[in-house]
Amino acid sequence: DVKVTQSSRYLVKRTGEKVFLECVQDMDHENMFWYRQDPGLGLRLIYFSYDVKMKEKGDIPEGYSVSREKKERFSLILESASTNQTSMYLCASSLGGGVNYGYTFGSGTRLTVV
Amino acid sequence: SQQGEEDPQALSIQEGENATMNCSYKTSINNLQWYRQNSGRGLVHLILIRSNEREKHSGRLRVTLDTSKKSSSLLITASRAADTASYFCATDLLTGGGNKLTFGTGTQLKVEL
Secondary structure, three states: OOOEEEOOOEEEEOOOOOEEEOEEEOOOOOEEEEEEEEOOOEEEEEEEEOOOOOOEEOOOOOOEEEEEEEOOEEEEEEOOOOHHHOEEEEEEEEOOOOOOOOOEEOOOEEEEEO | OOOOEEEOOEEEEEOOOOEEEEEEOOOOEEEEEEEEEOOOOOEEEEEEEEOOOOEEEEOOEEEEEEOOOOEEEEEEOOOOHHHOEEEEEEEEEOOOOOOOEEEOOOEEEEEEO
């Protein structure tokens, strides 16, 4: 069964810590995405990547960085975690090409920064 | 601001009734997609409708698209308690390079027994 796997379902970190959220897909998809989801705000795009070592800023990249060293793995990095980064983080992947035919999502990581 | 806005924000119906959710968007699209999210989980792709299509069916789901009004609706017929979830529309923008979707804020559907 094809899937997107996020390394942690729940995570609690302290303010100022460097946090790594890992995402792995086994579908040979070109595109990978990181969104955060907050009540009343829906899903907001943080970063995405359409190829290995490529990255593009989304709508809210501040305070985040990403890494894509291998096609199947896309990591989100919180350089210095802050309480306003407490959120649900969702990773997704898609096939690639000129039209987006749909995402496959991971189960999400609920991050709490204290 | 969000490209897609769902309406209503919340909907409560009885099992067996139909549920209709609406989505409006602002700019031209390649396609529009609907996703479901069960509480605290990731989103699941339900159905995609292309900009040149007006209606599409998948099981108990019916999606319509009106590009002149920049709106779409999702109809779930004969709803079940298991349909309780949040539903999101997402747009693949014509100018977006085909690589990303823009999501709305979602409709929370509760189906009661």
